[in-house]
Amino acid sequence: HGVALNNLLTANRMTTSTIIYPGQKLTIPVKGAAPAPAPAPAPGGLVPSTFLGYQYPDRVVADANANKALLNSLPAPSPAEMKQIVADTARSMGVDPSLALAFAFQESSFNQRSVSPANAIGTMQVIPSSGQWASELVGRKLNLMDPYDNATAGIAIIRSLVRTSPSLDIAIASYYQGQYSVQTRGMFEDTKHYVAAIKAHQKNFR
Template identity: 35%
Template sequence: MTIAFVALSALPAASEAAVAHVVQPGETLWSIAAANNLTTRTVAAFNGVPENSNVILGSAVNVPTTVEGAAALQTAGIVPAAPAAAPSAAPKPMGSYIVRRGDTLTGLASSSGVSVSQVAAMNGLAPDARIIEGTVFKLPTGAPAPPRAAQPAPAATVVPAADPKPTATRVGAADVQRVASAAGISPSLAAAIGWQESGFNNNMVSSANARGVMQVMPGTWDWVERNLAGRKLDPTSATDNVNAGVLYLKQLLRETGGDENTAIAGYYQGLGSVRSRGLYDDTKQYVANVQALRSRFGG
């Protein structure tokens, strides 16, 4: 059965997680699914087509996240509904905050115990920037909740205009592993972190303002570009998002003397916080998740 899928103009909006993949010569529904670590039936169910469908060169196949794919399988009656909570669910990003009406950079910095320039740089903002209600924002790990945190979070969120930029692109495990191998770190470790962070989805922005495949913070992106990359990174490139994340992970491994668990914890919690505060429960879960995922990626 040949299915044309969707027109090329029907790409997802920036806020959606699914990514439209344009069919290349020789590709099949199976190869597209496998490249994104999904089953053929998951991609087929998400696109509302039979599992044995053929794809047409130049058409677009929507590639879901694992959560979206699971929901599609359940909706199609292919698998039973999953329990409400999964024990291995990814923990919430550390320091995430949604800006409330009346918040200012100065106020958030003060309540967090850091300078305005520090919290601004972390989020890719100018120190004198005015922050908008609904902005996804990163606070220092372990900082007290801001005074307005008890207020209901705005329904609509705003992503600050900073690098790296989320783009409707998805990479495969092999892409992440290739970058990691070239950098001299474990390909399975880098792939496991990339999958845990975003499902290899460069369009993802977390509630802590982390972006892309490797969920790189604007401040981390700038630091990596200036100190580790040795070149200008393309903020719209999924591959350079992987490069930034891998270089940062390599630096963490260097600083921890190759202690992978501490480096993984540092990637999630921040190495300074790990050393001064120890591992939070969410961090322990994150490390366990990443280590469990490594077997999926060959190591």
């Protein structure tokens, strides 16, 4: 499809450790001529169809809209309650709570009903394929629609990236850009901004 590997990994929120299952469908981003000043409404109107200049396939956006509608229909923790869930989950999993909180704040501002055009779901913005990987990391099936499982999924991924990356900066960058892309291409400019934002948030949560 003429799509660079790093773009494919970024669009699908994957790392080199992400398990791709037989028959699994991947998002193939189409680079727009220029980033749109504001996201265009997607069919369904709940989730935009573009992000950082990428136009996501109708199928992916439709799935995102379906998940957004489902999350809107479910009870959800308040941001303060979600913040506590993330902190408690991080402690129980041996991850620095300030780091987990920084990711949750950057990704969704502790909003469990958040869904991106790439179909990244919930507080930790985990796409379904990464949710499958996180399930394997923790040894049980995780439901990304559940606030506790969503926190567990994101924190399991953070824990794995921290353990397998040569530095914290690389681990942070890998959550955003993908571990393989960071290792082979280095950090892109937007990734550098993301890393700086996470580290700034982490200081605020200490």
